[in-house]
Amino acid sequence: MKRRNFIKTISAATVAASVLPVNANDGRILSTKKQTKPSRLKKGDTIALVTPGSYITEQEKEESINNIRSLGFNVVYTDRLMRKNGYFSATDEERAADLNEMFERKDVHAIMCARGGYGCARILPYLDYDLIEDNPKVLIGFSDVTALQYAIYKNCGLITFHGPVSISTFSNFSIKNFESVLVYPTFELELLNSTTENNYNPYGITAISGGIAEGELVGGNLSIIVSMIGTEYDIDFSDKIVFIEEFLEEPYRVDRMLTQMIQAGKFEVAAGIALGVFKLCEPNKSNPAFSGSFSLMEVLKDRLGNLGIPVIYGLSFGHIADKFTLPFGGKAELNAESKKLKMLEAAVT
DSSP, rough: HHHHHHHHHHHHHHOOOOTBBOOTTTTOOOOOOOOOOOOOOOOOEEEEEESBOOOOOOOHHHHHHHHHHHHHHHHEEOOOGOOOOOOSSSHHHHHHHHHHHHHHOOOEEEEESOOSSSSSGGGGGOOOEEEEEEEEEEEEEGGGGGGHHHHHHHHOOOEEEEEEOTOOOHHHHHHHHHHHHHHSSSOEEEEEOOOOSSOOTTTTTEEEEEEEEEEEEEEHHHHHHHHHHHHHHHHOOOEEEEEEEEEEEEEEEHHHHHHHHHTTTTTSSSSSSEEEETTTTOOOSSOOSSOOOHHHHHHOOOOOOOOSSSSEOOOOOOOSOOOOOOEOOOOEETTTTTTTEOOOOOHHH
16 A cells, blocks of 8 residues: 555544544444434323243233233233243244334334343344334333343434333332323423332432532443443443442442443443442342451442542332333433432433
8 A cells, every 4th residue: 555545544544533432441432323212101002011031920921911001001912922931031033023023013102021030132133223213112121121221222322211120019109200201201300219118228328429410321230231341232431320220249249340340441431320229239148158248338439439420329220119210311410419310301202
């Protein structure tokens, strides 16, 4: 190659790299499609029931149908819902086909995952992202569903929702928050924490690090967030408020996962961190992993307290009865001084 052409090639590559978001540590391009909001729900709309991860029992299926109907919606599902395959609800291809079909169907207004469990990440290569982008609608779930929310937001720009699965306990608190976000949206919504004892939170709402931040909400279950690092579905955390919850992981495991995120540079560019309730994440007293252990809060303060961004623990989301419905991609304000999270705009149209 002639020197002049070589210089032109290098210059073009440099300019291109400068306008694309790049992870600070590994240089991967972490671009996300332009954001899209789904349509709000109306009572009487049809919600599709899917099992993109682990299977549900016949009793759980009936409970799911009753839960959705009690919210004022119709329910549809396919015969793939109960095709048990080991610990999955069906094969990877069948679970993906179910989700693709429900996005394509014009009679379906929203999709609710029956449960998380394990398996959502396995179906990501089989999802039709062009189809999903062309048919935006509400997708709601949490825990393992985090993998779907990552991939769909990354590839389609569609706001999805970290909220109840159909086998969840639909408390009055959870229903009110579900409807406030998806059925009766307002321009701003202050998320007021649950005051009941259903949420397994001995720490209450704790400000681990002070400050106020604004940004898009991204995140979900800690184990799944960590599993996305190094994949094509990972999300750039630049100027984002990262929301995180976990379940049944001892403090040393939480420590390990947060350490991985720190060493991967994930928090270096984040605006703030909103922690839900890490249910049953204290040392196992009956069979401890170590003879001595830090508490969950000691780990959180050690790992997240010196990042220079606001961090709050104990917000009402996670594997608990009283749940917020959080828009994955929605604009929010995290205020560690008042210990509150506020949505800054409606997440549905």
